[in-house]
Amino acid sequence: MSGDRPSGVEAQFRSVWSERLSQYGNRAGRFVFGDGVGVTLWLAVVLVLALSWRVGFFITDTYPIANAVANLGDGRLAMTPTDFQYSLTLGTQPGLHEYGGRFYARNYGQVVAALPFLWLLEGASAVAPPRLVLAGGWALGVVGLGRRLAAHFDRRWLRLVAVVVASAWFAVAVVFATALDRSQLPLVALQLSTLAAAGLVAVSCYRLVGTFHDRRVAVAAGVALALATPVGFWATIPKRHVLVTALVFGSVFAFARSRQLDGRASYVAHGLAYGALGLVAWVHAFEGFFLTAALFAVDFLTEPRKSRRRLAVVGGIFALSVLPMAVTNVLINGNPLRPPRLLPGVGPESVELAPTGGPESSGGDTGSGTAGGDVGADPTGDGVDADSTGGDGTQRTLLDELLGLLSPLFVLVTLAETVLTQLAFIGTYAVSAVSDGVAAAGEHERLWEIFVRRGHSASLSGVNDYEPIDLSVVESTPIVGTLLALPAVAVVRLRRHGAAVSRLGPRRQTDLLVASYVVVLTLVYLPRLPLFSQLTVRYLLPVIALASYCPFRLPAVREAITGAPRTTAGVYAGTVLAGSALVAVVLGVLDPALGEAIQFHALLGLCIAAVAAVLVVGRTLAPARVSPRSVAVGMALAGGATTVYLSLASVEYFAYGPFAFDAVELIARLVPIL
Template sequence: MSDGAAVRRRLRTLARWAFADRYGLVLWLGLFCWFGLTWRVGIFLQDTYATANTLVALADGQLHVTEIRYSLTLGSQPGLHRVDGLLYGRNYGQLALAVPLVWALEGLATVVDPRLLLAGLWAGFGLAFVTQVGRLDGVDRERTVTVGSMTVALLFAGSVLTATDLDPTRLALAAYQLSTIAAAATAGLVLYRLVADWHGRRVGLAAGAALGLATPVGFWATIPKRHTLVAALVLAAVYAFAVSRRSEGRAALRARAAAYAFAGVITWVHAFEAFFVVGVLGVVDLLTARSNRPRDLLVVGLVLLLAATPMLATNSAISGNPAEPPRLLPNVEGGGGVEFSPATDGEASGNAGAGGERGGPADGTDSGGEGASGGPDSSPLGTVLDATGPIGEFAGGAVVDGVRTLDDPARLSNVFVRSGHIPGVKYRLNEYEVIELALLEATPILGTLLALPVLVGRRLVGTERRSLRPSQPRRLSPRRQTDLFVVALAVVLTVIYLPRLPLYSQLTVRYLHPVVPLAVYGVCRVPAVRTAVTDATGWLIRAYALSLLFAVVVVLGGIVGLGLALGEAVQYHALWNLAAAAVCAIAVVGRTAAPTRVSPRAVAVGLALPAGFTTALLVLSGLVYFEYGAYAFDLVRVVADLLPTL
C-alpha cells in the first residue's frame, strides 16, 4: 500500500471515529455553517470582557492578564480575580480550546485581510458541506454540488463586495466565538450519534438538527459563554455511558472511562457544575455497571484524575492550592469579595427575583460572601480542606435550597413556562427591556414532554403490569439505564440553579442550558415523535419550512404594525412560541393517548410549528432583536439593514 493510500485510510478511520458516518459529518458541517450566518464579532454580555482578555493572555503563554484589549477599565469586567497583585480570569478549560484558533486566525491574518479571512472560512465550510451532501445516498450529486457551490460562491462574493474593515485585534474574540460554534455543532453531532444508536439514523438526524435549529443552543452558539461547552461535554458523557452499557469487554471499559473523562474535563471549565455531573455519573454508574471490580474502578478513577489534572494544575499555578478554583479568589469588582461562596441563611431559598443582582456560582457578579473560613492550617490536608469546605457547603446548600423552591409555583412558572415582567427582577440592568424568556418560551418543542405522564400512566394501568416489578438498576436494559442517567442529570442540574432563578441577563435561562440537549433526547424517546419522523418525514420538512416562513412574517408584521420596542417584541414572539408549544403538546399527547385517531402527519405538523418559530427566534435575534459588534459577513449586515430596527 502506498503512503498516500495509507494516509487516506487513516483519515477515513479518524473521520469514522469522530463523525460515525457521512451523515454525522454533514450534520456537523451544516450546523457550523448555520451558526455562522448571523455571527457578530462583538461582546454581548459584560462578563465576556474578563474571559476574552484572559484568552489573550493565555494565547501569549501566561495565565495572568496584562493586556486589557477588550475593555478600558477593570470595573467593567466581572470575573477578574486578584492574587498577589496579578489579575486572573476563569473558565480556563474553555479558553484553552480557543487558543489554537487564536494562533491560526492571527497567523493567517498576516497574509489575508481579517474580514475576508472570516468570509473565506465560512465559504470553505460551506463548500465542504455541499460536497459531502452530494455524496449521500439518493442525492443527485452533480446537481447538488453545482447548485450548492454556486450559492456558496455568491454569498462569498457578496461578502467580499460589501466588506468593511475588521480590526485585527478582534481576531482573538472571533476565535473565542469560533470555539463555541464548534462546541455547539459538536453537541448536535453527539446527540445524533446517541439517538441514532437507539432509534435509527433518521430520528438521530432529526434530533441533531433540532438541537441547532429549534433550541437555544443556536442562540448561544456565537456567544462565548461556558454553557455551550458544558452542554456538549455533558452530552458526550451520556453518549459514552450509553456505549459502555451496550458494549462488552474492553470496549465497555473504554467507554465507561471516557464518560468519566468528559465529566472530568468539565472541572476545568466550571468546577461547580462538574461536581454534580461527576457525582451523578458515579452514583448511576456504580448502580448499573455489570461489574465493579477493583481493576475497573481503578481505571475509571485514574482517568477521572487525569481529566481533572489541567484544572488542578491551573488552580495550583494561580492560588497555590489545587482544590481552590479562581471563583474562590477575591474578585476585582465589587470590593474584593469572592465570587463563589456559600449562600447565607438570608439568601437560601429566598426570592431569587428580589435578589436579581445577587451573585452565585455562575454569574458575573459578586456574592458579597466571605472566602474559605476557619483558622489557618499550613498542612497540605488543612489547605485542601480550607478550600473544599466552602465548595462542599455551597454544593450541599444548592441542593437543599433547590428542593425547597419546588413548593413555589410562581417561581417555577417564571422559570419554566412564562416569563413576562417578573416582580423583583431588576430590569434596569437590561435597560428596562423585558428580554428574559422562560424555558418553554425559548424551547417550545419541549411541550412534547407532556406526553411522558401519559406514557407512564399507560404503563401503570396497561398490559405491561408484570414489568413493573422492582428490579435492580443493573438489570435494566442499556437504553433504560441511559434514560436513568439522563433523568438524574437533568433533575440535579436543574435543582441546583433553582434558588438563583429567575435572574436578569438569562435570556433563555442559560444556567439550565446543559439540560436542553438532555430534554431533546427525552423528546426523541417519545414513540409518537419517532413515528412522525420516520413515517411522515416529507410532511415534517415541508411543514417546518412553512412554519418558519409564517413565523417570520407574523412576528415582523407584529413588530412593524404594533410599533413594538425590544422587550415587547421578544415577549410578543414568546407568546407565539407558547401557542406553538400548546399545539405541539396537543398533537403528541393525542397521538400517545389515541394513536388511531391522530395520524403521524398531524404529529409532524405539530412538531414543525414550534421548530419553525424557534428558528425564527434565532434568526431575528441575530438580525433584529439584538445589536452588538460587527457581523462577521458584511452581506448579512446589508440584509439586516433592510429589516425593522428596535
C-alpha cells in the same frame, strides 16, 4: 541507478507516514463525529448558525474571558491592568479574580479551547485581511457541504449550487468588505470555539439518538438541538453554556455506549463518560462536581460489572481529565482544588454557582510569616542557643537528622490536611446548594416564571431598561412542551415492566442518567433564578438541551418522524421561511418596542407548545384518533417557532456588534422591525 534508490526509499517512507496520518485522521473523525452523516450535520449546523454571528460583547462577563484568551495566546496566564485588551477597568469585568496582586479569569477550559482557533486566525490573517479570512472559510465550508450532500443523495447538481453560492458569497465579501481589526481576533476565536461546540451538541445528540433508534430520527434530533433550542442563540455568544452542553451530551453518549459494548471498549467508553465531566470541571468546577456526583449515583445503581479492571480504566481516564484543572489551579494559587471562582472577585457581584469564599488555609500563611527570620534560629522552637546546652552536640545532631527524615512526612500531612479541608468545604457547600434548591422547588411562582411564563417580573422590572426581554423555558423551546406525554408513557412502562432499577436496559439507564443531570442542575440553579438578562434561561441551557432530547425518545414523536418525514421537513421549512417573513411584516406594521416584540414570540411559543403537547399526548393515549402526520405538524411548528425567534433575534433584536459577514449585514438592513 544508485541515485534513484534513496529517492525511492524516501517516497516509500513518505507514503507510509501519509497512510498512517490518514488512518489517525479517520480514527479521530470517527471518534468525534461517528460517521459521514455526523460530519455533514456538524458542518451544516456551523454554517447556518454562523449567519447570525456578530463580533462584539453581548454580556460583560465575556470581557475577562476574551482578555484571558488574548493573554494566554501571548504566553501569559496572570494579567495586570495593562494586559486588558478589551476593558481597561476592573469594575466592568464580572468574573475577574485577584490573587497575589495578579488578575485571572475563570472558565480556563473554555479559554484553552479557543487557542487553536486564535492561532489559526492569526496565521491566516497574515495572508489576507481577517474579514476575508472569515468569508473565505464560510465559502469553503459551503463547497465542502455541497460535495457531501451531492455524494449522499447522488445529486451532482448540489455540488454546482454550492460552488455558485460560495463564489457569490466571497465576491460580495470582496466588494463590500469592511475592516476587522486584528485586535479582535481573540474574541473571534472565542466565538468560533463556541460555534464549533454548538455543532458538536447536534452531533452528540444525533449519535445518542442513533444508538437506540432510526437514523432519520437521529438526524431530526440533531437538527432540533441546534436550530430549535437556545443552543443556536448562544452559539456565537461566547459564554460557557454551549461548551458545557457539548461535554454533557458527550458524557451521556459515552455512558450509553458503555452499556452496549463489552470488554475494553466498554471500559474506555465508561471512562470517557466521567472524563467529559472532568473537562466540565475545567470550565466550571462546581457544575462538574454536581454532574460527576449524579453520574456516580446512577452508575452505582445500574452497573453490575464492577470489575477491578473497569474501575482502574475509569479512574485513570477521570484522573487524566481533571489534571488540566488541577494544574491550572496550582499555577494560579498553588491549590489544585481551589478554582479561580473561589478567589476574591474584583468585578461586580456574581450570581454564579459557587460559594462566596474558600476555606482559610492555616498552613499557607505560616511559612511566609517566618521567611526572612534569623538564619540560626532554633528548629525546635524553644529559643535556646546550642551553646547553652552544655555542649551536647551529639543530641543536637541526632535530632536534626530525625527531623530531616520526617520532613517529607510533615509535607504530606500538610498537603493532606489542605485537601481534606477543601473537600469538606466543597461537600458542605454541595449539601447546602441542594437543600436550597429543594426549598426553592416549592415556590410555585418562581417555577412558573422560570419554566412557563416570564413576562413582566415585579422583582426585576427596573432592569434591561424596563424591557421584558427574558423568556421562560417553554417560551424559548416549545418542543419541551411535548414532555407532558411523559407521565402517560411512564405509567404504561411501569405497568408492563415494573420499576426495578437493576433490570433496566441501556436505553432506560441512559434515560435515568439524563433525568439525573436535569434534576441536579435544575436544583442547584433554582435559588438563583429568575435573574436579569437570563434571556433564554441561559444557566439552564444544558437542562433545556437534555429536555429537548427527551421528546425523541417518545414513541409518538418517533412514529411521526419516520412515518411522515416529508411533512415534518416541509412544515418546518415553511414555518421558518414564511413565519419569519410574516412575523417581520406584522411587527413592522405594529412598530413595537424590543420587549413587546420578544413577548410576541413568547406568547406564540406558548400557544404552539400547547398544540404540540396536546397532539403528542393524544397520540400516546388514543393512537387511533391522532395520526402521526398530525404529530409531525405539531413538532415541526414547535421547532420552526424557535428558529424564527433565533433568526430575528440575531438579525434585528440584539444588535450588539457588526456581523462577521458583510453579506448578512446587507440583508439585515432590509428588515426594519424596531
